[in-house]
Amino acid sequence: MGQGQLSAVPEPKYWHLRTVLVRTIDAEFSTGQILPNERELAARFGVARATLRQALDQLELEGRLVRRRGIGTVIAAPRVGVPVNREEGWPGAQRSQAWRVVDCTTAPATPQIAARLGIKPGAIVHTVRRLRLVQGKAMAAESLYVPDAAVPNLPGFTAEGDRARSVLRRLERQGIDGESRSVELGVAEAAEAALLERPPGTPVLVVTTQYAAAGKLAALAVSTYRADTCKLTFGETGAVEVTPVPADAAVRTAS
Amino acid sequence: MGQGQLSAVPEPKYWHLRTVLVRTIDAEFSTGQILPNERELAARFGVARATLRQALDQLELEGRLVRRRGIGTVIAAPRVGVPVNREEGWPGAQRSQAWRVVDCTTAPATPQIAARLGIKPGAIVHTVRRLRLVQGKAMAAESLYVPDAAVPNLPGFTAEGDRARSVLRRLERQGIDGESRSVELGVAEAAEAALLERPPGTPVLVVTTQYAAAGKLAALAVSTYRADTCKLTFGETGAVEVTPVPADAAVRTAS
DNA sequence: TAGTGGTCTAGACCACGAG
DNA sequence: TCGTGGTCTAGACCACTAC
Numbered sequence: 378m379g380q381g382q383l384s385a386v387p388e389p390k391y392w393h394l395r396t397v398l399v400r401t402i403d404a405e406f407s408t409g410q411i412l413p414n415e416r417e418l419a420a421r422f423g424v425a426r427a428t429l430r431q432a433l434d435q436l437e438l439e440g441r442l443v444r445r446r447g448i449g450t451v452i453a454a455p456r457v458g459v460p461v462n463r464e465e466g467w468p469g470a471q472r473s474q475a476w477r478v479v480d481c482t483t484a485p486a487t488p489q490i491a492a493r494l495g496i497k498p499g500a501i502v503h504t505v506r507r508l509r510l511v512q513g514k515a516m517a518a519e520s521l522y523v524p525d526a527a528v529p530n531l532p533g534f535t536a537e538g539d540r541a542r543s544v545l546r547r548l549e550r551q552g553i554d555g556e557s558r559s560v561e562l563g564v565a566e567a568a569e570a571a572l573l574e575r576p577p578g579t580p581v582l583v584v585t586t587q588y589a590a591a592g593k594l595a596a597l598a599v600s601t602y603r604a605d606t607c608k609l610t611f612g613e614t615g616a617v618e619v620t621p622v623p624a625d626a627a628v629r630t631a632s
Numbered sequence: 633m634g635q636g637q638l639s640a641v642p643e644p645k646y647w648h649l650r651t652v653l654v655r656t657i658d659a660e661f662s663t664g665q666i667l668p669n670e671r672e673l674a675a676r677f678g679v680a681r682a683t684l685r686q687a688l689d690q691l692e693l694e695g696r697l698v699r700r701r702g703i704g705t706v707i708a709a710p711r712v713g714v715p716v717n718r719e720e721g722w723p724g725a726q727r728s729q730a731w732r733v734v735d736c737t738t739a740p741a742t743p744q745i746a747a748r749l750g751i752k753p754g755a756i757v758h759t760v761r762r763l764r765l766v767q768g769k770a771m772a773a774e775s776l777y778v779p780d781a782a783v784p785n786l787p788g789f790t791a792e793g794d795r796a797r798s799v800l801r802r803l804e805r806q807g808i809d810g811e812s813r814s815v816e817l818g819v820a821e822a823a824e825a826a827l828l829e830r831p832p833g834t835p836v837l838v839v840t841t842q843y844a845a846a847g848k849l850a851a852l853a854v855s856t857y858r859a860d861t862c863k864l865t866f867g868e869t870g871a872v873e874v875t876p877v878p879a880d881a882a883v884r885t886a887s
Numbered sequence: 888t889a890g891t892g893g894t895c896t897a898g899a900c901c902a903c904g905a906g
Numbered sequence: 907t908c909g910t911g912g913t914c915t916a917g918a919c920c921a922c923t924a925c
Contacts, residue, residue, distance in 0.1 A: 388822075389894065392832050414910060425896045430911090435833050439819055446911045447904035456816055560815050561711060561863040562835060564694055567643075576912090577647050578690050580817060580835075604817040611813040611866065644913065669891060680915045685892090701892045702923030831893090 390424055391431035397422070398432055402441060402452060412442075412450040438580060440605050456608040457511055461584060463556060467548075476519070479506040479572065481541035483525070494524055495594050501525035503544045508572055509600070516607055517584075518565075518572040519600040523548065527595045551590055559585045560609065569601050580604040645679055646686035652677070653687055657696060657707060666704040667697075693835060695860050711863040712766055716839060718811060722803075731774070734761040734827065736796035738780070749779055750849050756780035758799045763827055764855070771862055772839075773820075773827040774855040778803065782850045806845050814840045815864065824856050835859040 402412075412418065419429040433450065436442045443453045482504045491498040502522050509517035525531075528547035531540065563583040570577045581601040588596040602609060657667075667673065674684040688705065691697045698708045737759045746753040757777050764772035780786075783802040786795065818838040825832045836856040843851040857864060 388832070391894080395833070416910090425898095427897090428895060431894085433911095435819055438817065438835060440817070444911060445904085446902065447909075449910060458814065558866040559713065559863050560837065560866070562693065562695070562817065562837065562859040564690055577643070578650070580693060582815065582817065582837075608814050608816040611815070646913080671891090680917095682916090683914060686913085688892095699892060700923085701921065702890075704891060 391428050391435070394422060394424065394429065394432040395435045398436060399441070402436075406452045408452050408454045410452050411448075412452070414449060437605065443605070453605070456606055457516070458610045459509075459511060459516060459602065459607050461558070461609045461611055463553070467553060467556075467588065475511075476507040476509050478538065478541045478545075479508050479518075481505045481537040481544065483540065486522075486524075490522055490597075494522060494597055496524050496526065503528070503540070505541050505544060506572075509602075514606075515573050515603075517600050517602040518569045519598055522597045522599075523595070527590070527593070548588075548590075548596060551595070553588045553590045553595060554592070555589045557587050557589075561585075562604070563601065565601060573601070573603055575603065582607060582609060584609065646683050646690070649677060649679065649684065649687040650690045653691060654696070657691075661707045663707050663709045665707050667706070669704060692860065698860070708860070711861055712771070713865045714764075714766060714771060714857065714862050716813070716864045716866055718808070722808060722811075722843065730766075731762040731764050733793065733796045733800075734763050734773075736760045736792040736799065738795065741777075741779075745777055745852075749777060749852055751779050751781065758783070758795070760796050760799060761827075764857075769861075770828050770858075772855050772857040773824045774853055777852045777854075778850070782845070782848070803843075803845075803851060806850070808843045808845045808850060809847070810844045812842050812844075816840075817859070818856065820856060828856070828858055830858065837862060837864060839864065 406412070413421070415426055415429055415433070419426040422429065433442060433444065437444060440453055440456050442450055444450045483501060484504070485499045486494065486496060486502040488498045490502060491500060494502065496502075502524055505521040505523070507519045507521060508515050509519065523544055528544055531543050531547070561583050563581050565573060565575060565577060565579040565581050567577050569581070570579055573579065573581075582604050584598075584600040584602060586598040586600070587594055588598070661667070668676070670681055670684055670688070674681040677684065688697060688699065692699060695708055695711050697705055699705045738756060739759070740754045741749065741751060741757040743753045745757060746755060749757065751757075757779055760776040760778070762774045762776060763770050764774065778799055783799055786798050786802070816838050818836050820828060820830060820832060820834040820836050822832050824836070825834055828834065828836075837859050839853075839855040839857060841853040841855070842849055843853070
């Protein structure tokens, strides 16, 4: 691993440092390998540790590095392509082991949720929290909001696991007419962060899905995907699979 | 604006500070207003400026704040919903003023691009860079890679504006059979950052689209959307528009 | 010129993981 | 116990904007 000596350029040190590190990583390191520790790297490049960390922050945001306290900074595996579509996301897809129910609550809707569901504030809403596992790892946490009116006359279960299953089965049975989605950047709050086994503030891709059935909004799903390890994929009709998924990044840089 | 006094909790100061700031902003500030300056805020909450900045970093990542050097920290407007679909993205949609061509180059493909296009390295590829304007502001920068084989016998224009138009018109005429997309988090490199009028390292949503025509990959688009101001929307068939876009955030918190 | 956010430093201590 | 990354501090200087 080269020595460095940042030239006196008008760009910030941490940005130049990032560029140098990208080159070094691509050339001399491979997935799973551990970088020298931060204090040594900082010394090697002649910068303060905080400045080095600023560069590492960037690389972590890009999914190139994972930093583990007590372990070190390791080269991350390429991001996992996670299909986001009706088959994968809709509660009906119980057959695919993609989602695992965490818990389920039934309560009057908060004003915000009511507004987004298009129902009266205070109307009963079931909230099913689920966890999406990919290759055995928690990749996304979801809150699925279902107006009680959309799944009327639920059996009077007491166990929340039973109610969750009941709600999901109802949705599955009635099917959906369509869905509309949005994706934006967010940070994981405490609860989500815990489910995703990450610290609070972890960047996430927030996927908001509206499921329509019988001309009404049947459910609203807010899913937070780990931005460090996930690449959301949206397959579409008629698409031709050409690329056998080449390496991974470095392509945007190569424009 | 309240005084603060961070309680001695086991969570990091900057995270607690973020929570306090979120509440304060939601309660006492509205879009466009300017927060007290960083030095004063730090003093008010009894923390170092760096710690305060860590909290502000989070809020900026969430799109709640925009910090302008020489001006101050202002409350950001809600994110703009940006439609991402065939009508908006496909070069054929010249009628919509969404995209503006920046430049166009014709050159042998780099190994990375060749691999992703499923062509031989060194084969000729046209690269059209475009800028997506929403409400007059630059929201996304795109590199559209088109194998020369997909648009054969282009007229021998010299001006790159003409060649760009020519390539796009060809694509438009032949139409597409389908497309497949992926979305992931990235940071803006120097060139993209300049187009987006943001500093290098700005977080972006990277949308990669494969356009298929006649059973082959006709084009590959890599678009980088400003993560701070954009919410990507994917409209779908049969979807029911229920929400008239309520306020904005704060809903995920309210789960 | 004065005020803002952006960068950078040198140091300290803490929390976690492995031995 | 030791080494790692995570947090926090107090201060300095720079770059940009407005006046």
